[in-house]
Amino acid sequence: MAIMEEDSPKRRRVGLIYDDRMCKHADPDDDDHDENPNRIRAIWDKLNASGLAQRCIVSNGKEAKDNHLALVHSEKHIKLIKNISSRKNSTMKRTAKKMDSIYFNEGSSEASSLAAGSVIQVAEKVAKGELDSAFAIVRPPGHHAEETEPMGFCLYNNIAVAASFLLNRRPKLGVGKILIVDWDVHHGNGTQKMFYEDPRVLTFSVHRHDSGKFYPYGNDGSYSMIGEGAGAGYNINVPWENDSCGDADYFAVWDHILIPVARKFNPDLIMVAAGFDAALGDSLGGCCLSPYGYSVILRKLMDISSGKNIVLALEGGYDLVSLANSAQACVEVLLQDKPLTRSSVDLPLKSTALVIRTVRQALSRYWPVLASELTDEVINSSCRPSSQTEDAADTSTASVKVEQVRSAERKNDKKRNVAGELVLKFMKEQCLAVKHGAKNTSPFAGPTGIKLQPPKAPIADPQKGGSPPKRPRSSSEDPKKILQCMRESAFQRDKEIVSEMSPEEHCAQIAYHTAKLSTMATARCSDRIRALDEERRKAVEEVESLKAKCSSLEDEVARTKEELAKSIKKNESVRAKSYNKEFSDLVGSTEVRHVMELYTKAFIAAYRNSTLFLSELAEWMRFYYLETFRLCQEDIRKAGSDLVLDPIASLDKLKVEDLPANDWNGNPDEPVDYPWWDGIYEKVVDDYFKEKKGSDS
Template sequence: MASGTALIYDSEMTRHRLLWEDPICEIEVPERLTSSYEQLKHRGPVQRCMHVPIREGNEEEIMLVHSSEYLQIVKSTQKMAEEELRRVSENYDAVYFHPDTYHCAKLAVGASLQLVDSVMSGKVCNGIALVRPPGHHSQRAAANGFCIFNNVAIAAEYAKRKYGLQRILIVDWDIHHGQGTQYIFEEDPSVLYFSWHRYEHQQFWPMLRESDYDAIGRGKGKGFNINVPWNKTGMGNSDYLAAFFHVLLPLAFEFDPELVLVSAGYDSGIGDPEGQMTATPECFAHLTHFLMQLAKGKLCAVLEGGYHLKSLSDSVFMTVKSLLGDPIPQLSGEMVPCISAVESIQNVRAAHKTYWKCLIQEDIGLLQDLSTKSHSVVEPELLQSSVHPTAEQAVGKSYSDEAIKTERFLKSHMKKILSPVPPVKTSAAIVSTGAENLLPISVQVEKEMDTKNCKALISRFYSEGVKENEALIPFGNMLAVLDKILRKEVCNGIVESAVGSLCAAVALKHCTDFGLQRVLCIFVGEMDTELSVEDGKNLLVNICQKPSEKAGSKYFISLNWKEDTERNNFFSAALGFILPVAYSYQPDLIVIVVGPNRSLGINGISLLTSLLKGLAESRILAVIQDTEIKLVQSVAKALNKVSAHDFGVYASASQENVREIKLLRHQLQQEWKMLQCSVADCFSGS
């Protein structure tokens, strides 16, 4: 079973550098590579990753994507003097050549292919290649936008041919449109290409009409090219997550990739002079976490852009932290996507509606006259002190006052979000005979809490449960695990209990007494005990076959769900409803309870558990009333990150289930704004 994270880096790639003055190209500097690697060394991930030796990509591999004529042009630059290099560079848009460019570009290709080999051979589960020059703008016969060879596109073709892959997902979160990658695969249904990018109604480089939302691919590739154009600057964490929840993830799970490749450009992060966006570094850890749920965890990230060195290196670090399976810090800022982002999301969903099962039943219309042409985007208050330094400032020369503010913000912000977190351990209290032997070896099996202590604790709020000592056992088991989570001795835990509803009530009260301000409780099945949610310290989502009569408030949501017994039909609810609500709430801890008469199968429950691990620093307590061993095993694996799950065959939600989601979204989108995926949602009820 594959485990571990590969890291590929070689300082040789710093030899590619600009030899003359060029205000456009001067931000693509060797320090982009060295600062990222030094940050990983300083904070520890370098020591925890598997180091894979680098090699040059060969000509045959490069020509999987590029023409032989173009390859020869790049090859010829090795012996050119500066003036001749300059003339060749001027034949392309925003590109420079150096005598070592060809060597470095081949190393970037080879590093990307080494990473694919490491993941596909099972030596590691995932990994990142820190490379330059970058690649996603490079086209079949042309360099473009700092890019010489298209590293990720070559990696995709290589993986298809060497490993026989039929479905590859490329996620391009760089702030520039990777038009090179789009051109290469726009007629290829075996590659699903997703890119968000600063567009501003075709006013931002590369200023192409085919960067807009309605460029969906050509011929057999129609529907497999997804462009999310950002028409304003200032997009941040909630905007990026909204694009994942309502566009990328539903389509990606339906596509069911065998490998995920990430064009990891960090000019989409806060403070970057190119992007002028406000996403904080931990946002990239959350994005990575979601992508790790696809393709059984086979993920290869390859560095693209990123021109503010502090923002770049912090974001690379957070990506690697997520790849390693570490608990992810809470996201910063209010979870409210801006209207401009929602407009783009709505148009993308409308453009792709006829090509994807997950969208076909949605009521989506195109917006012909975008309101963002006349209104501005207000940046989140948390990030208003951030600024966008110039290219000169980005490489450390004569920082302005504004650039220094950005540097200071990132330093204090990283210190805040990297406060001590629990170790990556799962605690378990299992009563089924022999069940503990079937759990992942790294799971800690606990003894129940002392009866006397347990009775004293429970008697404060549930007197019925203390009449018999035997009745204390389920509570003692649960509290033994919960206390370890609350004290951050372990990350999360799983408990078997014959009284799931009562355990949930006790757990929520105990969390409140401990001082937690927000606890999310997902109850799957029928509840026989009332859970208090009046004060907002608890948010209850009950996934059940019959709607609860007591539901309907902001903090008590009843999701009436009918399971497809043969396939997992819960994707649309998990991605389009549960996740947006959960991220809007931003809980300190999550309690998942599986009770009687559940309407979700094992795959649906595992999907829910895996996705929610991105929240609350992965602090989750799972209480399983049904003692089905396969369910306990599956949830324990999801909590423990033993391996990525196969969540079963994708199934579209039934019309009845789709209506339920639409109804709840309409009722709650003003309360939980991450549910908004159309402009009408932003104004309904306001």
């Protein structure tokens, strides 16, 4: 059936952003990494070679500002990406290893900022009306990046940053509702989480899920994740549970889920997370979407907005040929410059119909337009859009390839099913015949047309212990020799049985055992595959758990070291302050009378207190008190003075009666005077603190 779509003669203002600086971001250890600079170069070269780039408004990239990135990312995340390229190579590698599918080099910081800033730039121009539509050819991609974590080749979430910028920083542009369509083959987990409770953004993602075993793994991409709070019903996931989904599958999802909801939502702007890894030939995606298919689903989106207010931002796509061809098909649709044709007899997979019904049922309470029941005939009609545009020869070729692949797959499935049923039927009848000793009457016949018969005599089967009749065993015989003899005897018996058969009977026996072994091998392989899948899943979970634990332990060790250093420093500071305070208290006065009073008070306090410290201090004070009086008295006598210093009298002034009577003898030869004080005082303090510090250590 020929499918055509009419075109508008009016030329569209289509913006393109490409900046070669984004090619500086590359894996330092792997030139053939899937996410490499050749991805955007291939698209750019294709658009230039076809002349499409010359018909668009081309701009260079512009780096994003920190406050714009902060609309969806944490401060720690922004600082990490902004500064990572200035670090040593070893630091970049060590940091990347802690993350999920991420690499860094000296160009990563600039490239990621340009990618986010470029999407902001074209989105703002489209919102202002300066452009009808735009395609941002950017990398690294963004839809996996979360608020605090880069992952899955994505550093900043480019499309989420741009959407938040328009909604929160440019309200005067009149963009109050945004539809984000993510057709990348991987689920846009980051974009989903950033708008999960925001009713201003309708997020739609069609992706491979494979029961949570396809990247980014887990349940985030399930149809049951429909939003929370005010955002309930505004998050739509269409999860493929198998590979090989192609044009007809995507058309059916667009017609029966996305388009009806989008028309009711009536967005002011449509943003497409345009990943091309679901394209035919992309090894990471495993799907079969053709350039024609991409052009159709884009045109369906443009019909909602009358061909305007639509922005595409590159996400995935790792086969350079299919990536470039699919991107070219989308730019041609944005320009609306030539009609595309395709003969299509393809139908959606049966699993697609089941997914569509499941998603519609989950969302019907929020979108009544999805409440009606769909028949297979209605779903299959989506493979025949009412109007499309005509494509170039490469698109037709790719479309034919898709049909051939899908048709061959269905034929092979049908053959396998028929053969399996016949083999099972034959096996059951043969088993019954052997069990009851009856001849085979099964209608199943081999290629020569003869009916298969069970063996005339059971051929020795080592797995079931089949062997010739046992013979008496001599106690002197070697068990290994006995076993060898039994095997040779069994082989000889099988040989004799085979020699008695006709060629037809021989073929029948071979077919019988081949079918039997094939069935057993298939069952064992299936069990083994399931066991290996389960082991792999557990291993992945264990690795992720160990990574988290190691990261947590590293952080804990770092914190412990930091706290220990602070504690040591604090204790030293406290001890030093204590010694300084005591020293300052002792040397604070140079007046002998004050010092004498200080010594005497300490001495009195020592005798009133039983603690070791004060008792020791009192002994020091008593000794130097008397020594001071003695030296001062000698100085007075040398000067020829008759003045006599009385230490007992000095103590009387300080309530000396409180002291025990036998502590002082009242000897007048031991008083002191002022001039000798300085040297004695320094010695007192020095000796005391030396002894105290020695005991502390």
